Amino acid sequence: MLQRQTNIKKLAKHGFDALILGAGINGAVSAxxxxxxxxxVALIDKGNFADETSSNLSSLA
Known part of the structure; x- marks a missing residue:
């Protein structure tokens, strides 16, 4: 949790052209x-990057 707070504070110190919210497949590809x-680009997520991205079974099978 401490690292997350530190990283959030770092965002305010730098300028970005784009802020991507959500680091799933769409956010990661966009970033x-x-x-x-x-x-x-700044990419932030509420959890770990790509967490649960592929954990659910696909209905394409």
Missing amino acids: ASLARKGLK
């Missing part, structure tokens, strides 16, 4: 795409 284009 990567914007960063690849040269934008400064």
